[in-house]
Amino acid sequence: MTTLAEPRHAEAIKRGVFGRVVDRLGGGAIQVFLVLVAVFWLVPTLGLLVVSLRGETENNSSGWWTLFTKPAQITFENYSNLLASGFSSSFWNTVLITVPATVLVIGIAAMAAYAFAWIEFPGRDAVFLVVIALLVVPIQIALIPIAKLYGFFGIFGSIPGVVLFHVAFGLPFAIFLLRNFFVGIPRELLEAARMDGAPEWRIFATVVFPLAKPAIASLGIFQFLWVWNDLLVALVFADTSNQPMTKALQSQMRQFGTNVDILAPGAFLSLIIPLVLFFAFQRYFVQGLLAGSVK
Amino acid sequence: MTERLDGPQAPGGDLPAAGAPSGRPDTPVADPAPDRGGHRLGPSPKLAILFLLPALLLLGAWVIYPIVYSIFRSLYDSTGDHFVGLDNYASIFTDSSTLTTIRNNVIWVVVAPLIVTVLGLIFAVLTERIRWATAFKLILFMPMAVSLLAAGVIFRLVYEQDPDKGVANAVITVVHDTFSSSQGYPGARPRENDQAPAAVQGGAVVTKQPAQAGQPVLIPLVGLKPDLLKDASPAKAAPGDGRGDGLSGTVWLDVVRGGGGTLNQIDPQEKGLAGITVEALSGGAVKATTETATDGTFHFSALPAGSYVVRLPQSNFTAPFNGVTWLGPALITPAIIGAYIWVWAGFAMVLIAAGLSAIPRDALEAARIDGATEWQVFRRITVPLLAPVLLVVFVTMVINVLKVFDLVFIIAPGSVQPQANVIALEMWRVSFGGGGNQGMGSALAIFLLLLVLPFMIFNIRRFRRDER
Numbered sequence: 056m057t058t059l060a061e062p063r064h065a066e067a068i069k070r071g072v073f074g075r076v077v078d079r080l081g082g083g084a085i086q087v088f089l090v091l092v093a094v095f096w097l098v099p100t101l102g103l104l105v106v107s108l109r110g111e112t113e114n115n116s117s118g119w120w121t122l123f124t125k126p127a128q129i130t131f132e133n134y135s136n137l138l139a140s141g142f143s144s145s146f147w148n149t150v151l152i153t154v155p156a157t158v159l160v161i162g163i164a165a166m167a168a169y170a171f172a173w174i175e176f177p178g179r180d181a182v183f184l185v186v187i188a189l190l191v192v193p194i195q196i197a198l199i200p201i202a203k204l205y206g207f208f209g210i211f212g213s214i215p216g217v218v219l220f221h222v223a224f225g226l227p228f229a230i231f232l233l234r235n236f237f238v239g240i241p242r243e244l245l246e247a248a249r250m251d252g253a254p255e256w257r258i259f260a261t262v263v264f265p266l267a268k269p270a271i272a273s274l275g276i277f278q279f280l281w282v283w284n285d286l287l288v289a290l291v292f293a294d295t296s297n298q299p300m301t302k303a304l305q306s307q308m309r310q311f312g313t314n315v316d317i318l319a320p321g322a323f324l325s326l327i328i329p330l331v332l333f334f335a336f337q338r339y340f341v342q343g344l345l346a347g348s349v350k
Numbered sequence: 351m352t353e354r355l356d357g358p359q360a361p362g363g364d365l366p367a368a369g370a371p372s373g374r375p376d377t378p379v380a381d382p383a384p385d386r387g388g389h390r391l392g393p394s395p396k397l398a399i400l401f402l403l404p405a406l407l408l409l410g411a412w413v414i415y416p417i418v419y420s421i422f423r424s425l426y427d428s429t430g431d432h433f434v435g436l437d438n439y440a441s442i443f444t445d446s447s448t449l450t451t452i453r454n455n456v457i458w459v460v461v462a463p464l465i466v467t468v469l470g471l472i473f474a475v476l477t478e479r480i481r482w483a484t485a486f487k488l489i490l491f492m493p494m495a496v497s498l499l500a501a502g503v504i505f506r507l508v509y510e511q512d513p514d515k516g517v518a519n520a521v522i523t524v525v526h527d528t529f530s531s532s533q534g535y536p537g538a539r540p541r542e543n544d545q546a547p548a549a550v551q552g553g554a555v556v557t558k559q560p561a562q563a564g565q566p567v568l569i570p571l572v573g574l575k576p577d578l579l580k581d582a583s584p585a586k587a588a589p590g591d592g593r594g595d596g597l598s599g600t601v602w603l604d605v606v607r608g609g610g611g612t613l614n615q616i617d618p619q620e621k622g623l624a625g626i627t628v629e630a631l632s633g634g635a636v637k638a639t640t641e642t643a644t645d646g647t648f649h650f651s652a653l654p655a656g657s658y659v660v661r662l663p664q665s666n667f668t669a670p671f672n673g674v675t676w677l678g679p680a681l682i683t684p685a686i687i688g689a690y691i692w693v694w695a696g697f698a699m700v701l702i703a704a705g706l707s708a709i710p711r712d713a714l715e716a717a718r719i720d721g722a723t724e725w726q727v728f729r730r731i732t733v734p735l736l737a738p739v740l741l742v743v744f745v746t747m748v749i750n751v752l753k754v755f756d757l758v759f760i761i762a763p764g765s766v767q768p769q770a771n772v773i774a775l776e777m778w779r780v781s782f783g784g785g786g787n788q789g790m791g792s793a794l795a796i797f798l799l800l801l802v803l804p805f806m807i808f809n810i811r812r813f814r815r816d817e818r
Contacts, residue, residue, distance in 0.1 A: 082479060085476050085479050085480065086480060088476070089473075089476055089477070089480055089486055092473065092486075092490070093485075093486055093489045093490070096489050096490050096492075096493070096692065096696075097489055098508075098517060099504045099505060099507075099508050099517075099692065100492070100493075100496070100504060102504065102507050102508060102517055103500070103503065103504045103507060106507055114515070115515075116514070117514055118513075118514050118515060118517070118520055119507075119515075119517075120517065120520070163404045163405050163408065164405065166401045166402070166404065166405065167401060167402050167404075167405035167406075169401055170397075170398040170401035170402045171402075174393055174395070174397060174398040174401065175395065175398075176395035176398035176399075177395060179398070182402075182406075184810055184813070184814075186409070187809055187810055187813050188806050188809070188810060189409060189413055189414075190806075190809060191749055191802045191805050191806050191809065192413055192417070192799065192802070192806075193752075193753045193774070193795070193798045193799060193802060195753070195774055195777045195778070195794070195795045195798055196413075196416050196417055196420050196795045196796070196798070196799050197412060197413060197416035198777075198778070198781065198782070198791075198795070199416075199419075199420065199423060199781055199788050199791055199792055199795070200415065200416035200419040200420060200423070201412060201416060202782075203419075204411075219408070219412065220412060222408060223408040223409060223411070223412030223413055224412065224413065226405055226408060226409055227409070227413075230405060249393075255393045255397050255401075259401075280494075280495055283497070284496070284497030284498065284499070284500075285497075286497070286498065286499050286755075286756050286759075286760075287755055287756065287778065290778070290782070291778070291782055301497055301499045304499055304503070305499060305759075305760070308502075308503075308506075308760060309764060311506055311763065315507070318503050319503070319507070322499070322500040322503040322504070323500075325497060325499070325500055326495070326496045326497060326500040329495040329496065329497070330492065330495050330496065332495070333492065333494075333495035334488070337488065337491070340495075341700060341704075344697070344700060344701060344704075345700075345701070345704045
């Protein structure tokens with residue numbers, strides 16, 4: 056404020072009328088600009104959807120946008136071919152990896168977060184700082200050592216191996232998010248339960264866990280999306296019989312151009328469930344991003 | 351006033367930036383920093399171990415042990431039998447292919463976080479002015495739910511070279527063709543001998559002799575396949591201009607299919623070149639411009655008297671514009687950064703918008719009443735108050751960009767992957783994708799860890815400060 060000129064009322068009023076006109080015009084320009092931006096953001100995904108709904112010959116001879124003048128091109132053949140080719144097994148692998156990895160992270164992180172928030176023990180702050188430090192560790196660091204370890208224990212290529220990797224690397228963020236939520240729970244609630252002589256695990260299960268539902272929902276959707284959408288971990292640790300959709304599709308990328316009829320519907324199938332979840336739970340998604348507001 | 355403006359902290363302002371593995375929203379989270387005064391009646395510390403055990407076991411075995419292992423492994427060669435000291439690290443900085451990956455990572459770090467943050471700021475500020483802000487935010491935010499693999503496939507389709515397939519080139523060629531009507535006869539040229547009436551000068555075709563009044567100008571060209579002009583009209587001689595104040599002539603393909611015909615003369619089977627731009631030059635300056643008709647004839651009427659040469663500018667002979675080669679070696683990294691911005695701009699916008707909503711409205715209003723322009727309000731009040739959020743978004747993006755993998759792996763076609771390569775991808779390639787050198791792979795992983803180390807310290811410092 057101090058950097059601005061002193062108030063001059065006559066001018067301020069003059070600007071009022073003029074300013075409103077400018078605002079109108081500017082407002083129109085902003086509308087147009089933002090509509091263009093929105094179109095820019097929608098078109099690529101729309102293109103994928105339309106390409107997945109057109110036959111191979113159509114896709115090779117004309118742009119997907121011609122669908123809007125010739126809607127008769129629509130066909131579900133690509134999808135039925137894809138599902139008949141065994142893609143559905145990679146869909147189920149994705150589910151089998153994602154669901155346990157999400158549930159385990161929530162359970163294990165909630166327990167740890169409870170300890171960090173509500174149980175006093177020596178070195179608590181130091182250990183929690185280590186967890187914060189681990190937030191940024193790139194997963195590349197673990198690929199080689201864990202591949203060796205899995206080879207030793209005979210779980211290389213298996214679904215449990217992939218799940219455990221995701222759980223471990225999901226934990227720092229999960230513990231961090233939940234611990235910050237837990238410390239915000241009113242102390243009186245816990246102390247009342249402790250006074251009543253409730254054992255700690257029951258306080259955790261009946262007082263803290265139910266109260267933390269919004270935070271758990273945020274964490275759940277993040278972890279779900281992260282694991283569902285992962286490619287790198289699957290690429291290294293899942294063999295072909297256990298591969299999720301991302302890896303199955305990646306193996307098709309080398310022939311890109313000749314197999315759009317596989318890639319486009321496959322990519323669309325892989326993104327439809329995250330998209331539905333995202334729209335259903337977007338409130339929690341945003342809350343997770345802004346976890347500061349859940350005090 | 352100033353005090354009040356600084357009062358409420360924007361949410362997100364006190365958040366550590368949490369960089370998580372690729373694809374993951376690296377969510378910064380605020381710490382509520384509760385008052386944890388005198389502790390009474392707690393459970394025994396032993397219980398804490400029970401609660402922490404599963405998490406610590408997993409973190410120890412899957413995250414901490416690998417860091418230690420990788421440090422040692424990076425000091426050995428590809429077989430793991432021979433200690434090589436820091437040789438693997440030395441070769442990161444000497445090998446030309448890894449130097450390319452480092453260069454690309456530098457480009458990524460310099461360009462992508464800045465654009466994402468600035469776009470997020472612009473969108474966040476502008477969405478305050480529209481009624482459909484929620485819809486706009488959802489649209490921009492949506493790519494975050496999509497896997498980077500799917501985003502990669504989406505952008506492979508967008509960047510297809512053929513303007514009949516890739517939407518980017520389709521739009522660009524439409525725009526280009528609106529502003530330039532070049533017909534394009536790539537390869538067409540005059541004969542290179544003394545009898546030829548025209549010659550190439552700087553890409554354009556220029557007549558050797560000034561045009562004679564009333565005498566048609568003949569510009570015979572070769573170098574095109576006659577098949578290309580199957581449907582073109584036969585060339586005609588331009589009618590001589592009786593009044594002598596005009597200039598006319600013919601541009602044609604001086605080739606007869608199957609041979610024959612007279613050189614530099616219009617034979618009946620020869621085809622005119624339509625739509626060629628023709629310029630009349632006098633003293634080196636363009637005095638008039640016209641275009642050839644379907645039979646290849648052109649005519650300048652009412653030229654001032656003088657000596658003219660005729661020139662067919664270079665634009666006639668360039669290949670028809672066929673869009674931009676997005677996925678070629680030159681543009682591959684900018685093209686992938688474009689896809690990255692598509693994925694992450696919504697994230698930046700949502701965080702910044704939340705920070706924006708915490709700025710007291712009356713502060714902005716007061717400034718406006720005091721006569722501040724919108725730009726001044728934005729520059730002097732909004733941006734400084736948002737600085738903490740902007741920093742968190744920027745740092746989160748830098749951490750994320752350092753680890754970029756999927757988008758490069760998916761979007762860059764195999765042949766240009768060496769030019770698009772980044773550290774995280776090279777690490778995978780060297781150790782699993784056919785490289786077979788886990789010593790080098792470990793060194794690259796440690797290198798990556800060192801790059802994010804400053805942000806690790808940044809997070810810890812931030813957290814400790816907030817906790818106090």
